[in-house]
Amino acid sequence: MPYVNKPRPYKKEYEQQKTRGEHDNRMERQRGRRKLDKEMPDGNGNGKADAREGKDVAHVKALDKGGSNKNGLRIQSVAKNRSFKRDSKGNLVSEVSKKERSK
Secondary structure: OOOOOOOOOHHHHHHHHHHHOHHHHHHHHHHHHHHHHHHOOOOOOOOOOHHHOOEEEEEOOOHHHOOOHHHOEEEEEHHHHOOOEEOOOOOEEEOOOHHHHOO
16 A cells, blocks of 8 residues: 555646546547537436447547547447557557457
8 A cells, every 4th residue: 555654646637648648538438428418318317328328438449549539439348449459668559459450
């Protein structure tokens, strides 16, 4: 437990996220979700589009590879969207999942 005797430095962590570019990518993902929620019908009124319930909003070109919301968004299952090959630093190596490669 790293922060037993001192409080966690949230402000410092936030600044580090901004310098690494994580903040910008998170904002891009949020804008994409909000855009789809606004465009698609919401039958049960919980603020989330019905087609997005239990699914992920994926970018056609991954943010790690220089993509944005302008390149397009799609709704995918959680397993398909989160199963990409990554290197030791966590960067995206391939946009083709193991399931798609085996087909």
